[in-house]
Amino acid sequence: MEGAQMEDFRIEECENDNNTHEDSQMEESEQNNKHVEVAPALISVHPTRNSVAVAVGSDLRVFNLLEDCAVILVDEAGGASHNDSIRGIKYGANGKLFVSAGDDKLVKVWSTESWRCIATVCSEKRVSAVAISNDGLHVCFADKFGVVWVVDLPGVDETQAPLNKKAVPLLAHYCSIITSLEFSPDGHFIVSADRDFKIRVTVFPKKPLDGAHEVQSFCLGHTEFVSCLAFICTPDSPQGILVSGGGDSTVSIKNA
Secondary structure, three states: OHHHHHHHHHHHHHHHHHHHHHHHHHHHHHHHHHOOOOOOOEEEEOOOOOEEEEEEOOEEEEEEOOOOEEOOOEOOOOOOOOOOOEEEEEEOOOOOEEEEEEOOOEEEEEEOOOOEEEEEEEOOOOEEEEEEOOOOOEEEEEEOOOEEEEEEOOOOOOOOOOEEEOOEEEEEOOOOOEEEEEEOOOOOEEEEEEOOOOEEEEEOOOOHHHOOOOEEEEEOOOOOOEEEEEEEOOOOOOOOEEEEEEOOOOEEEEEO
16 A cells, blocks of 8 residues: 555656646746747738738738739849848839838838839848838838938839949937838828837928928827828828727827
8 A cells, every 4th residue: 555655656746747847848938939029921902902912921922913823023132032031011102112121131122013123222220111102212111229211212223233222311219119101191291100109200301311300290199019000091081091000909090
């Protein structure tokens, strides 16, 4: 009887040791996962619904909805379109340009007619958001340090070799990561959101390369980080309605 009790005790002790070991492994795995930043899947639709672009990790794919086929991206730099997680993709308002950017510190501008990379911009930091001005003359992108940069695109010709453009600072959120960039429907404002629950509406100047120094307003309706922005135009609001979502599980709607 005593031998059986001792055996049961040893089995129970062994099971307790295994459980403790498994718990330790789970805790260690959870702690490690906290340091792994997973890039979200992104989707962007052409203004006239000609195509749709999807980015998962470093993989960028475009599908032609009119011809019901995948698009072949042409980048004369060779290799993959991006070699690290993509954080931002966006069509221009007129649908002629598409921009992609991410953790590889590269901003690539594509022609949606040939899907050829026509310009590449090297960022000093990882890129977190992108936008194209309504007239298609400027590309803006935000980095992980809260600075929004601008690049001019006049003179970009598909028949030329891809251009290496240089960006200049446009505005800043003072070390807060910018999560989303949007141009207002009339193109007069550029709206930027960050992880410190702020939304900034800035007048987009006639000479963006000189900087954007006029702040129209701040929208402070969120209590946690703002994750996305979008403008919705209706017959009653032709100037657009700004919609924002964030970590506080709320959706905020503001008249432009």
